[in-house]
Amino acid sequence: MISDALSRRFTDQIDLSDFTNPDPGERRRCLLTRALAAAVVSSRTGCDDTRAASMVTDGGQDFGIDAVAFAAGAPRLWLIQTKWSDKAEARFGENDVITMSDGLRRIDHRQFDRFNDKLRTYTNQIATILDDARASIMLTIGVMRSAPLHDNVLLRLKELRDEYNAHGQYLDFEVLAIADIWEMIRRTAKPEPIQLDFDLQSWYPVVTPMQAYAGVTTVAAVASWYEEHGDHLFRRNIRESLGVTQVNADITQSLMDEPHEFWYRNNGVTILCDHLEMTPRSRSAPHGIAGIEAKNASVVNGAQTVAAIAEAVRRDGGRVGSAIVGIRIIKSADGATSAEITKATNTQNHIERRDFVALDEVQLAIREEFALTLGLTYAIRRSEFEPSPESGCTVREAATALACAHPDPRLVQRVRTNEDLLWEEGAQGVYSRIFGEPPPPIQIWRSVLLLRRVRDSLHARRDRWEGRAAAVAEQGSLVIAHLVFQQIGRDGIDDADYDWTTELDKVPDLVGQTVQRLVAEIDGQFGLNSFIQPTLSSVDRVLSLARSVRRAFETGEAVPELRPDYRPAPSQRAPRRRNSVHILVDAGRIKNGSSLQFQVGTEAERQALAGWLAEDSRRGTATWVNDRSRPLVWAADGKRYTPTGLANRIWALAEWDGAPIAVQGPARWYLGREGSLAALAEEIQRAG
Numbered sequence: 065m066i067s068d069a070l071s072r073r074f075t076d077q078i079d080l081s082d083f084t085n086p087d088p089g090e091r092r093r094c095l096l097t098r099a100l101a102a103a104v105v106s107s108r109t110g111c112d113d114t115r116a117a118s119m120v121t122d123g124g125q126d127f128g129i130d131a132v133a134f135a136a137g138a139p140r141l142w143l144i145q146t147k148w149s150d151k152a153e154a155r156f157g158e159n160d161v162i163t164m165s166d167g168l169r170r171i172d173h174r175q176f177d178r179f180n181d182k183l184r185t186y187t188n189q190i191a192t193i194l195d196d197a198r199a200s201i202m203l204t205i206g207v208m209r210s211a212p213l214h215d216n217v218l219l220r221l222k223e224l225r226d227e228y229n230a231h232g233q234y235l236d237f238e239v240l241a242i243a244d245i246w247e248m249i250r251r252t253a254k255p256e257p258i259q260l261d262f263d264l265q266s267w268y269p270v271v272t273p274m275q276a277y278a279g280v281t282t283v284a285a286v287a288s289w290y291e292e293h294g295d296h297l298f299r300r301n302i303r304e305s306l307g308v309t310q311v312n313a314d315i316t317q318s319l320m321d322e323p324h325e326f327w328y329r330n331n332g333v334t335i336l337c338d339h340l341e342m343t344p345r346s347r348s349a350p351h352g353i354a355g356i357e358a359k360n361a362s363v364v365n366g367a368q369t370v371a372a373i374a375e376a377v378r379r380d381g382g383r384v385g386s387a388i389v390g391i392r393i394i395k396s397a398d399g400a401t402s403a404e405i406t407k408a409t410n411t412q413n414h415i416e417r418r419d420f421v422a423l424d425e426v427q428l429a430i431r432e433e434f435a436l437t438l439g440l441t442y443a444i445r446r447s448e449f450e451p452s453p454e455s456g457c458t459v460r461e462a463a464t465a466l467a468c469a470h471p472d473p474r475l476v477q478r479v480r481t482n483e484d485l486l487w488e489e490g491a492q493g494v495y496s497r498i499f500g501e502p503p504p505p506i507q508i509w510r511s512v513l514l515l516r517r518v519r520d521s522l523h524a525r526r527d528r529w530e531g532r533a534a535a536v537a538e539q540g541s542l543v544i545a546h547l548v549f550q551q552i553g554r555d556g557i558d559d560a561d562y563d564w565t566t567e568l569d570k571v572p573d574l575v576g577q578t579v580q581r582l583v584a585e586i587d588g589q590f591g592l593n594s595f596i597q598p599t600l601s602s603v604d605r606v607l608s609l610a611r612s613v614r615r616a617f618e619t620g621e622a623v624p625e626l627r628p629d630y631r632p633a634p635s636q637r638a639p640r641r642r643n644s645v646h647i648l649v650d651a652g653r654i655k656n657g658s659s660l661q662f663q664v665g666t667e668a669e670r671q672a673l674a675g676w677l678a679e680d681s682r683r684g685t686a687t688w689v690n691d692r693s694r695p696l697v698w699a700a701d702g703k704r705y706t707p708t709g710l711a712n713r714i715w716a717l718a719e720w721d722g723a724p725i726a727v728q729g730p731a732r733w734y735l736g737r738e739g740s741l742a743a744l745a746e747e748i749q750r751a752g
Contacts, residue, residue: 065098066208066242067150069249070224070583074099077117082124098122100245105204107248112721121182127167129162132186139196140471143168145207146206154208161220164203168224168235172595174535184439194597201228203237210242211413228595231602246684251296257292257360260335263345263354266389273424275340275395277356284385287377289363290370298367312730315372320380323387332390333366340395358393365411381668391716421459421487421495426502427517430462433505438510449702452656452689458476458511460486465511466498468518468545469554473610475679476542507558514552518545520692521575528576533583533630535596540582543606547582548574577623581613584624644730644745645707649692658688660696660733662714663740676718686710686733696733707733707741 078098081336098120106116122130133142145164147154169204170178172194176187193199203221207213221237239250289297319326331716339359345350363370369389376384420443421427434442434456441456443449450458461487465473475494478485487495503511522537522544529537538542551574556562589608590599599605648654662677662684663669677684682699689695694704698713705713708729715723730741738744 066246066249070099070103072103073113074117078102078111078120079117090624091599092218093148093150094122095131097146099664100146100148100208103249104140104146104204104240105131105133107251108142108202110205118232119186120695121180121184121186123180125171125178125180127179129167129183132190133185134186134189134193135157139197139199140202141190141191141193142202142204143171144204144206147208149208152208152210156205156207156209156213156217156575157216157218159384161217165224168201168203168228169593169595171595172535173532174336174538175531179528179692199234199597201235202236204240205237206240208242208245212241213239221308228398228598231598231605234601235600251503253661257338258297258346260289260337260358260750262356263291263353265353265388265750267342267351267354269342276393277340277342278392279354280388282385283323283326283373283387284377286333286370287322287374287381287385291433297361297370299572300437301446312494315369316376316379319373319376319384319387323384326384326387327390330369330389332392334364335393336363336364336396337361337393338396340393343550345347348527356393361393365472383616389625399638420721425497426499427459430502430532432510434509438505438509440505440586446702448686449697450689450704451594453516453691457509461515462508463487463495463498464542465515466503466508467494467541469511469514470498471550472497473543473546473606474603476546477601477606478708480542481601491511492634501649504558507554510557510564511549512562513568514549514571515545517571518575519550520668521572522579523692524572527574527632528630529626530580530632531630532587532592532596534578536583536586536600537579539596540600543600543610544575544578544582547578547610547617551612551617552577577617578613578628580623581616582609583626583630585609585612585616589626641743642749643692644742645695646692647745647748649690649695652690653748654688654735656688656690656736659685660688660735662686662711662732663734665732672720672722673714676712683714688735 075095078095080091080095080098083094085091085094095142098117101120101122102116103109104114105119106113109116111119116133119133120131128147129143131144133144145156145160147156147160149155162508166244167179170176171190174191176184203224212218217240220241225235225237234256240283240564262281262285264277264281265277269274270278287565315330318329322329331646337359339357343355343357344352345354371390377642389736427444431444432444434440441451442453442459442462443456444459445717448458452571460483464479464483467479467486470476475497478494485490485494489496522541526534526537548571552567556564556567586594586596586599586609589734590605664673680700685699686696686705687699689697691704694706694709696703696705696707696710697703699708706729708727710727711727711732715727730745731743733741735744736742739747
């Protein structure tokens, strides 16, 4: 029984403190509705029942969202609504779709203030996901009924999906009826072992220390695995398929463009299994085609390859199905060995598009000129430490600034959608268009300074915007930067004698005006209920908006006032506690280059992290940079983080399953014996 299974798992986990109806039957119905929502969370993210129950948001002011779910490392968000009925007659009608649509729209517009406290707990996580241009949202509806939903209800859901997806595939929905719910619960309780049967070609064996075979198989065979088993195929992997990402899109396109060269361009797939049998098809060709039978199999490396192959076969299986892909299949001796293999195959260094830029003579020349003419650092390799803000920049920051400065708004629209496109070459590639005729170092540096000033101004003014205006400011930062760049212009940008600070001083006011004009244009052209994310991801809409805003500046049109609901009401809000990092940077309390040490906050955290931190002394060390946005340079990878972001990163890499939802990062990082960042910031506030 579904009710029995849900009760056993979640009775002690689900919060019913807000449910005041004394009727035992209604209380049970509420428990099962919320338990069903938690079960969906667990099945979609793989989290434990305690975490799943904590993500239930059902209650007053939930706007049809009974639970939220998101998985680490992927910009994917599930918005879940469930309906319970002991008689298998749960109703989900058009009004339920309308309510859920209202909730989705409020989330897209960053109007979190009307939601209940349960959902507002996850405001930061939801906003972070939606700020990623690759974000995808799934509306998951779990209904205890056997009959399908009414055609009118399905039509409403399709209309909502089509409206949101007018300029890209961001939203989808799924409906789980009784049969689906039972299968979900059964699989979650005890996943069935996966058996893979396929042909391996051009193979060779490895017999010690574990039985293994390497060879190739057809793309069609790999696609069939995913078609039958879906993401369960990756259950022993560190991560499942991340959905539609640029990496996946590139793999799919590579396969469809040149199917017979796919093996040369792809690293292949690694499979672990508990039982492995090899049966050669021909004794005269011992290393020809052989049948593989692998029981309790799991893809532990190559999840993105498998998902991308399945997509290519779905589009044109007849043309690409016979292409080959490399396969390693290993019979694991024990669970510990399996875990080590999985970790090793997923943590080896990988090549990104940016890495090839480090070989470009243009970048090497820019780095040399930066040092000789400006006395600044220009970091072009990912392995290099990022210079402090006053001492230089990275090629990534420079490329982003030059894309914003370019008069064609399509460049920032593309980069906003996927930052990897910064390195795309070819006639229309962003990299070719911004570095094809290399700008002088002073122009690059001043472009970087202008972009930084735009971002600082957006951050400083964030309290002035609410609702849709706040969503535009957050999600449209690059578009806003582009529009500000166009108003500043390029006069004097490459003249060392020109006082560029006079231009930088114009930025804060221009940022405020640009946000107001951009919000007014979005509302005017596409309506007050238009979704912000798809609008700013549409090249046609961004082109239209950029033209309109630039025209308004050029003609001197009055800056439109923000609607009252786009401005915060100070009397209704408690003053925000100042950010510890901002206090420390503004006061100049810590010297650039100071070493910080990570310290755990609880005994559970110590037990979870002690061994992992001890493996490499760099993991617990960071260098301070006086920058308000990301002041920590982690010794382990040389990348910049916020204190909270780096603490969360450490938790994730240490695979701490019991990690809490939130962490006060400044309380974890210590400046020797002087105390934590949080304590130092409090001292400054008390003294002031």
